[in-house]
Amino acid sequence: MTIVKARHFGAAVALLLAGPALADPITFTDQENRTVTLEAPASRIASIPIPMASTLIAIDGGTDRLVGMNPSAKQAIMDGILGKIFPEAKDIPSDITAPNFIPNVEELAATNPDLVIQWADRGPDYVDPITNAGMTAMLISYGTEDKARAYMTMTAEAMGKPERIAPLIDWREEVEAEIKAKTDGLASSDRPKVLYLLRAMDGIKASGTIGNYNAWYIDLTGGQNAAADLEGNGVTINPEQIASWNPDVILLNNFESDISPERIYSDPILSLTNAAQNHKVYRMPMGGYRWDPPNQESPLTWMWLADLLHPEIFDFDLRTEMKTAYKTIYDYDLSDEDIDQILWMDLNAGAANYDQFKSRS
Template sequence: MSGAGEPPAISRRDVLRGAALLGGLGLLAACADQPTPSGAGTATAAGGITVTDQRGTTLTFDRPVTRIVTLPMPAASLAIAVDASAEHVVGMHESSWTAIRDGILGKIFPAATGVAHDVAGQDFTPNVESILALRPDVVVQWADQGTGIIAPLENAGLKVLGVTYGTQEDLDTWTTTFAALLGKPARAREMIARSDAALADVKARTAKVAGGSPKVLYFNRFAAGLKVAGPKTYNDFYIRLVGAENPATGPAGVQGTGMVGVDVEQVLRWDPDVVLLGNFDGAMPDDLYRDPVWAPLAAVRTRRVYKVPLGGYRWDPPGQESALMWHWLSHVVFPADDGATLRDRVRETYAFLYDYRPTDDDLAQILWSAPNHGSAGYGQFDA
């Protein structure tokens, strides 16, 4: 979507139905025990900033950047979280913009809904003319989608930060690099430390409550063709993290890696105990509960189908709210009253990331409380 005109009104459900090419990028495996990145950004003796992007290209700046254009869709919300402000993101992909406009970040940072969003097409081909008009200090662009989407920007004299994505290590690198660019390196260290602490908490809970290795299947796409998270996906990482197994990566799993297309018969053979519906289309639990095709599925018989939460960004892939996804999934798979509620965690995390305390209505929106209301155990997340 590269047109400069204002898009038609899009509902939150429509955003999910049509948003994201990201799920089709085949998110790579995450190993959350990978080391925190170092050297992603440094301040020079003269007060300037040097960063090395994920292509290995070194960029230098005389001062912290104040005008950022982000083309990869998760980058806009992460930059806002790192900055605790929407002041310095001046352009973003249209799918990033619609998610912010119709989601919680649009409420927290109303100015973000006025950010230019005609900067790239759905295939991330940059609209160089529109980007130049924004006078950015730096443009964030995919580094692994071919040189054709970076070269036009660099040929126009723009500084391009090339990024890759899919693992916890990538996320930590983005966080460190964005914080360096913005002149806030301590912010990255605190964000990563909090994520590391949350990971330790979830691992400790898994050791305490996990049992039986229930089968959990994540659908990246459901409404128009089935795609599940196969080997080397972030989704497989957190399914295993909470003590479950992903049938799509087991002995009878899919061929290939990333998000893989499957048919109904394959899913029925796997017979997952829990089904997760991602935020890359508009599928909801009732779509399975009401369809006789899915009636034999264990997850349908026991009403254990759940829409993944949607906060400052989708909780499905790696992002600034991934620790909340880990806690949410741990309690979905193994419900128990064992400490701070998820609602408390969301409120505390949002206070840190966005200087905002979500209301009960906000939490109902983030957690998809209404669509998930008929699913087993979801009352544990009620106010």
Template sequence: MINPVKTAFQTPFGAAALLAASTVCHAETATNFTDMSQREVALEKPAGRIVVIPIPAASMLVGMDGGTQKLVGMHPFASVAAREGMLNQMFPDVLNVRSDTVGNNFVPNIETLLNVKPDFVWQWGHRGEDIIVPLTNAGLTVATLNYGKEVWTQRWIQLMGVTLKQEQKAAEMIAWREKTIADIQAVTGGIAAPQRPRVLYLSRFNDGIQTFGSTSHNNFDIDLAGGISLNKEVTGARTLNIEQVLLWDPDVILLGNFEAGLVPEDVYRHPLLSSVRAVKQQRVYKLPIGGFIWDAPNQETPLYWQWLTMILHPQKFSLPLREEIRQRYWQLYRYAVSDEQLDAILQMPVNRASQGYFELMRR
């Protein structure tokens, strides 16, 4: 049995180098740093009103800061995830944060943004200048985040720690991630391809079968947990037909949280998928949702890695995940999670028919 990881700050995979990657200057009223587009960002005073356009980063800011006081705008889906998951239970005021500050494809709503009077805006950097220039033209202070790699997610944490004056908490969060990666790799690193289950992640199913492709962090997650990602060669977000799913014949199907109401039973009941191995063996699993959905990179991702490794290799990797969640929720949010909330986070009711789930997730 794997022991819960420690919270002490360790740097086995280069967190020290990551933390030193930008030059940060703190004065009593100023913070200067380099964002993920290599732009120099200067805050003359600590930001008290922040808009977070990248979807997962809003919950990260709330958790790191210990409240919603500084978050004045976020993406509409970030609001949906807050309402459906644990964030609204831990921080009820998050439901009052405006979610009309950004529209489709992360294009900022400048009129709304100016109305909420932010000191500072986080925006995606990898999606191009078209969604950044309107912000800078409006006179707003902007910093960028990039998506798709674990090292980049760690950079989110480090930069948020800088801007919120929470560097120590950020360092502990990064150390936890690296320690969890090392623990899991010690178990799964030597698993040969024939022993790795072939895994298909689906972001949607009932309103069109959809997955993410080669640039998605999901490929890293599945590989780390000892699986083979079937969607790793797909380019971008992709709609799949039934024939492709039948051709792939996945051993395991993971259902994300981007489609409301999607549950494993929807896949099990589909008349054309009865011959798929994951359906025959009842290895279709709905991903958990906590402070944010676990199928996107966020502050709780190490818990997802542990959950996924238990799902893919229950005989090789096991730990008391419920107790681990309790400890980490206290570390991340200073929140004591209940048994009923643990059931909701782990999607116990909807995964009840999936192979081995109840036994694994009751530990």
């Protein structure tokens, strides 16, 4: 399909690029129900949760306020398109946290942040070192679309830029509604079984339905979660379990940098699944952030998956949608080569229905 009025999204470019708000005190409630007060919009932000670094860049339109981030977030930026759009991100410190998200207080304090973003719901060991050192913490919760929209909105408020978030939230709502209108009536028999693998190289991990964002958008786009009987996220499983589910589609993560569909096709057990036999194994795109978890580009994930699962229902012009989104979010003109890289056109070459994403120019 073509974009209706560029999804009224492109018209928001001028609004998104507007100047900063006046420096008034800001008070809000974070996602652990804590009251956070800033004397002025945060101008130096350190982010411990992995997804938030790219979200901050997207909302702010640049890297100026990001003074520290998780090393996995930095890897995603430098491995993906944001490293090309904002090459200066390579110089932002990424030693502010241990691998388990416990703050490295000395390095964190050295970034002189006026706001530190940390996970909610994980206990005092994750928060007290920050606040005891005199730094202000904002806690975010993760795993659902509602939570993603809430912490994105809260972040824009903390930066004094509420006008930047409205077009992004409107976009999410619009695309979700458009897809949902076409998939709500699908019978279970018409919904392919889709398995998202959080890890597949060093052990195999899948996620169930409770608090699992991947299961949410699999359902949204007309699939059913093959791992629905699992409880929790990132549950270790074996190939025999996958064989018993016999998924129709397998989605591979972007947390393992060297993963490719060949991992499934070359496995003596996994290669016998419907997904492998029908060439429906896909590495998920890697854009401004990994497209598998919630991020600032999530509507593009939903369009991508909807096009793959139900080409008889959906015909999103994904490349055009991507160009509009990147111009609006990052003020960047995607090239066809950029899009090919984001969509892993090389790794996913030969996969069922993937030719629809090729450049027509």
